[in-house]
Amino acid sequence: MARPTYGIVQAMLSLRLYSPSSYRLAAPALRRQTRGYATEPENTTGEMQSSTELPSTDPLPTDPPSAAPPAEAPPSEIPRVVKAAPQIDFAKFTAQPARIIPASPSYFSGSPRFIDNVLMLESLQAKYASLPIVGAGEAPRMAWFKLAQFRDFVGEPVPMKKYKSLLKILQRLNRIQPEMVPQEVRSHLGKFLRPGNPYAQQNVPRTVDENGRARAKGKRKESTAVVQLVEGEGEIMVNGKSLVEMFQRVHDRESALWALRSTQRMDKYNAWITVKGGGVTGQAEAITLAIARALLVHEPALKPALRKAGVITVDARRVERKKPGHVKARKMPTWVKR
């Protein structure tokens, strides 16, 4: 059963094991590694093993001598008598680096911080699933991060869909009966809130200023209109011109003043309007919206009438962009057979 030890020792030193102090220290550790199954009781007797106990792994045949580590010792130096291992300096040992490992268990997913957050919230949700909840409308209103803010927060390009799934968990946690929310949940939810409290400030209702002017803005297509509305005799100035000079088409004039006309206030207000951007129709309808809003400042009771007239509804449509491969936004080039 006597085996030549040289090859085994070389193989062992070159690939399997490294002991910072000496070979003597390595022997028990080596013995531990060559155990069988995970369930076998660990044999921690510190006796030196004979060479026959070494596993019959094939030694590395192609070890170039240059690549062998410097710890390689000639076989004659293998001690026959086992001495006690030297004392280990633990302060030094714990200060020594051993491995470079990823900081998060979800390192390989490419977005570890996001995944860690999701897992943490899911574990919270599972832990406090039995707590009573309130309806979705009764839960306190929370200003969660917007997507861009969340991306800054985690520092990873999180897609919208995944962030929505995280928001769902946040909203479920937020629905826990308010006086019963555990401190843990509260602190974790607090991490996903926008700085400041956007829902705390109340909207101040606009009022007429000291000169009796009501100022309002309106937008349509690319145009923006600013209207200053005062009580008067029905004079309208648009960018320093009269309405007729500004809008040649009757339809545009009608639509610009539709808010006043539909409520029969044509001769009760003067308007001083600046409008810029866009084309004629856009400007006219931007003015419509601005006048309607300014009129609401003077007479808030007109809101149902104006709503019915359709002048305080914002038209958010914009020109759709042209796409490559298309003639316009959606039009495809004509198909030619040959």
Place this chain on the structure above:
Amino acid sequence: MGKINLTALRVRQTAINQFASGKISQLPQWVQVVGEIPPSETLIRTPAPQHELVRQRLKTLPGSSKPQVVFEVQEKTRKAKKASRLFKPVGLKYEEDQIRQEFFRDHPWELARPRVILESTGKDFENYDWSRLQQPGKRLDGESVVQRQLWLLNNVPDISKTAAYDIARQEFYKLRLKEDIERRVAAEEAEATGAQFGLSYLDIGMNLENQQYEKWKAWAKTEAQVFDQRNAALSGAPEMGETEAEPDAFGTEADLLAPAQAKA
């Protein structure tokens, strides 16, 4: 390497070669592990396990007084196996499959009963003793009969398949009847102490049917009335007989057209 990609199987050799050629500065920690626990021979094909139908019987052989356990193997057709079929898996054959098929062919409604097929440890069979039909922790179902019949075939000397089937079946019927009586008594007891089970499914179904029938009766009555009225109205104008079946709207139109037709 042809079509087969052996990269995954040769990770260790690749690592050693890369280390020898200096591509990597040190061997990964797993190289020794893979050396000690080598991957199996994935690509070597082994002949597929052959399955034959084996029947266990207790028989008194001629010349001996005591019955003996006999294993009967179904006679195999001695056909030379094609070389390409050598490694192809063959079907599994068990005697209880035949028994099961027969039982459920005779009792198809047994399949409609709910059954628990979930096991947590897979060791439920250790608690079963098929020398009797009822088992602790198992509901009486068709599978019980199958197992009972198999036990009889394996353990009763010189029993025929039909005899075993009859015995198992009779026991099963008896127990089912007992279960049924128990259930009825339990229901009656519960009702006597104040439980209410409401209407039975049959009653609910009959009620629904009655409702629909009543609805239809109401509808049919009005239809009949309308029909009678129309008939009465048209009885004075027999030349309009061909437009009789048409709805009212067309009827008025026809009335308008009628003078024109008369003029023409």
Place this chain on the structure above:
Amino acid sequence: MIVRKFGLRQSRQLLALSRQTPISRRFLSTEFETPVAAAATEVQTPPKETIVPSENPLNEVMRASSQPQEQWSEGRIWGMSESRRRKFNRTGSVVEEIYNPETVLDNPPRPSDITLELLLASGTHLGHSTSRWNPQNSRYIFGIREGVHIISLDVTAAYLRRAAKVVEEVAARGGIILFAGTRKDQKRSVVRAAQLARGYHIFERWIPGALTNGEQILGHCETMVVNAQDQPLPEFKRDLADRPSVKPDLVVCLNPLENVVMLHECGLNNVPTIGIIDTDADPTRVTYPIPANDDSIRATNLIAGILGRAGEAGQVRRLKAAQQGKTTYKPITAEQLRLDPFTGMLPGAEEKKRV
């Protein structure tokens, strides 16, 4: 016929009741045509004097619930219902040996607990339809039943034990083990296995290039230097800049069919892999195949749990050795950390020292 001996059968139970019941009188007549509703009201409104206080715990509960107190907060009501639930859950019969699908996640079996019965009960033996088989798997297939290939359970057990041993040994040598299961319901088992084995998990899509193009895809993900006892050493943080991304030492894949790209990258990076190979999968894609059913979540949960437990055993061994001041692997030294990871030279130094 059944009602005939009713009084006799019921008499003991009737005596046990702590209330006066007019039932027995009702049943003295042979007619059983009493309306059910009337009987029910009769029974359910016993005379108030007959209630024996504090004999039945239900009585207290009933009385408490009949007088709702307005001033109680939601929390108090919930706490009371919880305590009541806890109290009454223990009463009555005890059901033993019930199947709880969470058990395999909370407390997965160890590699020594692998039995053929367990594998059978978990459904690992079910393969795919015979028409979908990959003939390279013929050595794992036991036979055909109902047009479905049945995987040989003894082979599964042997291969599973072998894979568990590999996981344990790699964990004991400080290797980085990645558990990957990208099917919808494999998330929890993958996370749990990684947690047990102190490994890494991926349960969403594998980003192609995470190994072959690691700088781009994993470059922003944090790494750290730890000592032998897995305590982070922040003083080496600046040495980690410009290092290549970390590569796993072992990849465990629960669904190799969907993760062909990942296994290909593992092949290119020379990383050993373990995978669950169903009868329609290609066994040469992974280093250590585990022939089993990869479509049953129960089966994959079981296998992931066993491998996680094996990894846990390996980590325990490694940390035990570290407590005695030994490392079971070759640790990276402070000098190596300071070297440039690409040229292998000291920053600024001119000596051409090869590591």
